[in-house]
Amino acid sequence: MKRSILAALALALTLPFAAQAAEWPTKEGDFIAKDVTFKSGEKLAEVRLHYTTLGTPHRDAKGQIDNAVMVLHGTGGSGKNFLTPVFADELYGPGQPFDLAKTYVILPDNIGHGASSKPSDGLRMAFPHYDYDDMVALQHRLLVDGLGVTSLKVILGTSMGCMHAFVWGETYPGFAQRLAPFACNTVALAGRNRMWRKMAIDAIKADPAWMGGNYTTQPMLGIRAAADLQIIAGGNPMAMQAQFPTREATEKALDQSFARMTANYEANNALYWLDASRNYDPSPNLEKITVPVLWVNSADDFINPPELGLAEQMVKRMPKARFVLIPASVETRGHGTHTSAKFWKADLAKLLAQ
Numbered sequence: 001m002k003r004s005i006l007a008a009l010a011l012a013l014t015l016p017f018a019a020q021a022a023e024w025p026t027k028e029g030d031f032i033a034k035d036v037t038f039k040s041g042e043k044l045a046e047v048r049l050h051y052t053t054l055g056t057p058h059r060d061a062k063g064q065i066d067n068a069v070m071v072l073h074g075t076g077g078s079g080k081n082f083l084t085p086v087f088a089d090e091l092y093g094p095g096q097p098f099d100l101a102k103t104y105v106i107l108p109d110n111i112g113h114g115a116s117s118k119p120s121d122g123l124r125m126a127f128p129h130y131d132y133d134d135m136v137a138l139q140h141r142l143l144v145d146g147l148g149v150t151s152l153k154v155i156l157g158t159s160m161g162c163m164h165a166f167v168w169g170e171t172y173p174g175f176a177q178r179l180a181p182f183a184c185n186t187v188a189l190a191g192r193n194r195m196w197r198k199m200a201i202d203a204i205k206a207d208p209a210w211m212g213g214n215y216t217t218q219p220m221l222g223i224r225a226a227a228d229l230q231i232i233a234g235g236n237p238m239a240m241q242a243q244f245p246t247r248e249a250t251e252k253a254l255d256q257s258f259a260r261m262t263a264n265y266e267a268n269n270a271l272y273w274l275d276a277s278r279n280y281d282p283s284p285n286l287e288k289i290t291v292p293v294l295w296v297n298s299a300d301d302f303i304n305p306p307e308l309g310l311a312e313q314m315v316k317r318m319p320k321a322r323f324v325l326i327p328a329s330v331e332t333r334g335h336g337t338h339t340s341a342k343f344w345k346a347d348l349a350k351l352l353a354q
Contacts, residue, residue, distance in 0.1 A: 072161025
């Protein structure tokens, strides 16, 4: 199962062995969005959006599905990220926040990711240069036209999905009755956050084997540099120091993590993943978000460093928003803490009760 690059890395660097997918009853399908025009002006006659669902849709007296939640994955991931025990086993069981006896859970693969349409399908760098607004618009089409869902109890998003949740709140106010964005900020993606992404993009493009995207074998020099940057960006320094206290242990863990991380790495897809956030900036319109919001970041997150104090400022502009900062420890997972439900499950239950 292919997880988010950063989530998989955080897991790999904080556990002896990567956790396996739980045996939850899932259904999978594909929705074909026709005649898609992107913000860039580029077009595709068809976009395939793959999705995984759990639970059963319930319809109210008007025939509308009233028990749906959507969970949005991070950069390089897929909906199947949310079948790992650290997430699913904490949320899907009886009495849990997303109890499958009562909840219809929708896990999309975003464009460019998982089993959805992506550059590696054949178009390579001629694939439309989608951004987060395009991704959210396609999620909306999947829900309304593909699954017949016109309202959500909550959107929970991690990392890139966190940013998508804020875009949803502004673009389709009230469609989701609640928002649970985990591991992001609500300002233009700039500074160090954009810098490490641009470094990874430049590393891939600078590899002679990339050949403008028309490579015959993966450009491994560029991929190694990009992966190394993602290792630093995704890790928890406290856990790394505790678990790998010697040079030998550290280098062995690094080699193992790199091998797992790059097993399914596809360079052109990665370029699109990393660049899709280029014009993200919900800050001008945060007041449009009037539904209850649970915003969670972690204190050991290199990508969204708490010392910037951005969330504490921005949360005040949303009337029903609450911000929680998870303290760093040897158990947290750096940026990947967003998928470890034990750290925020109780707060999510409170949000759903509002």
